[in-house]
Amino acid sequence: MTEIPSIQWFPGHMTKTKRMIKASLPLVDAVVEILDARIPESSRNPDLQSLIEGKPRIVVLNKCDTADESSTQKWAEYYRSQGLTVIAADCRSGKGLNKFASAVKSALASLIEKNKAKGMEGRVLHLMVVGIPNVGKSSFINRLAGQKKAKVEDRPGVTRTKQWVKLSDDMELLDMPGVLWPKFEDMSVGEKLAFTGAIKDDVVDVETLACRLLYVLNDLYRNELTARYKIQTEENEDGYELLQKVGKARGMLVSGGEVNTERAAITVLDEFRGGKLGRITLELPT
Template structure:
């Protein structure tokens, strides 16, 4: 399953991020806590070179807590402040200003030595599509300042959001990178809907998701659907789930499109449980 997706507006977004860096003190990079490596844009490090960065592991409510803590420790070890948040419930958002201020401490001190006191801390919010940036902006801003939607590509223009008199955020549209060199990364992005379902073969995507879960934690599927798993053929497992859930058509056959959407939706909404698809060990597997 070869997946590539890079709409033209994303190249424009990258240029705008680079141009606007001079306006901010720190960059906030939102990652999906379920796939912290795959949801990290490798182009961003080059674009923001020299600018302090804070990593927020969003959608932490959908990820395995223990594995999320491993990722936070990993970032700590490489000198980057990181924390878990949930932009829907607001968990962790009250600590964002403090962590950003600490990351930008040296720049703030330089500014204050010039006699500039009381200027708001300015942060740029970046991330891939559907990582939850708009929900984050809305929640921390205290009102619907940015459009949201459970699909990539909702945010189309940069916005400034005043959190309070001491803290301002610049929103940016979600942006991917031109080519996925590792198909595992592309699949994980598709599993979490960072890549539009509309351009994918949803049955094939669900097949690879079921295959991955069967290989790593088969009890997730068995406990949720109460079906026999075909460890040799994930497609048969999908068929069994479809029958169990009533995804049938006239004549008794299984509606494979319907069951594919059901499985992926239940993963994306947390009904399959709190699942992390990557641990820090995967960095070595993907050649980082």
Template sequence: MHFQWYPGHMTKAKRMMQENIKLIDLVIELVDARIPMSSRNPDIDELGKNKARMVLLNKADLAEDKWNDAWAEYFKGQGYSVVKVNSKKGGGLKSIQNVIQEACKEKMERDRKRGILNRPVRAMVVGIPNVGKSTFINSLAGKAAAKTGNKPGVTKGKQWIRLNKQVELLDTPGILWPKFEDQAVGLRLALIGSIKDEILQTEELAAEAITFMNTYYSGVLEEKYALESSADPYVVLERIAQSRHCLLKGSGLDTEKAAMLMLDDFRSGRLGRLTLEYPAEGEK
């Protein structure tokens, strides 16, 4: 399976970020806690240099706690402020304001010395598609300030959101790099739903998810779907189809429907908390 996806509006979004970065004090980058390195855009480091930086490990409730902690330490070691959050349920959001103030204290001190008082911190919220930026902003603002959707690519243009007297946020569309040099990165993004399913082969992707589960979370699929184990992911897919009564007309097995069902369970946390990559890989 080969992954390459770069919608036209993402080129425009990158230009927009380049134009707006001079207005910004802090870059808040959302990553998916299940794949913190694969869900980063390498361009953001270049765009955000000389700015205060914060990494939010979003969807932390879907990843394993011990790996969330390990990734938080990894990013802190790189000089970022880090918060583990669950934007949908509001987990971790209360600490955001204090961390923003801490991350920007040098800038605020410079302002104070120049006689500039009470200017709000301006933060740009960035991240790849479907990582949860709009949900995060809505949760933080306490209202539907930014459109949300469970498909990648919902945010199409920039918008400013005033949180309070201390903080203003700039929302931007998600951007992905033009091609995945490492196909393992593309696979991880596809597995969590950051690449549109319409351009992927569902059964092949589900087979990759099954292989991952068999390797790192042995026994989970067997318990979830009440089936016998198999090293062959396509056999497992057929058994899931049988277990969940995914049938075609004429009683054949609908393995595509079973694949979609399994991927939905994988992404939503119904198979448990899953981490797909680890800090040692991030250092490569």
């Protein structure tokens, strides 16, 4: 097990988060789980299932603009085969969110049927949003709620502790995302979270991280890598060699002609996160 400094306060924080999610659960009909489409499993909280005790779940494969389209489809099929309702979305532009309402209705079909039988057709459906830091929970809520959010807050008598955002006449969202933690214990999970920027760079060494990313990209997306930096690479080439090549190709040299590897590393990470290398998914369903 690798020690990442930030996991030292993990247990206490986690307990508080779990308590908060549990306290809100009785108020909602379904849970919306936001995942990063580039690393769906790694950006998932492994405890969520037991935490939400069988509440219907809608999975949002977010940031799908940065992920490989065919891989996102595979992930969607995979989660659907587990009985989950799935949409792919880009919460920065709002693309894909038009499918959200119908996804909720399909996830809650049996509840809606029951309501209808009880003569409570059109009863408001309540939803809670959860996910690990940086997956786009706030972007998701803001995108869906948009202007409506301000209106709800302006209404007199609306409690400020539990903010409900009205999405439509029959759907409301809890305006307080549940922040969960990813599974840090697994080295490769931690690494992927660091690649995408979910773990802050101050807890990892940028050069080591960039070397690992380059190694992985050379394995999975060699064409994209060589095209972006106009370099030639070998199969299984050492990450540090790759970093040197990138730095050289970009003219990132210090006096004496050595490559400024720190600058090269920052560039690689920034460009990967900014989608400059293309649409990349770092893991596939097994």
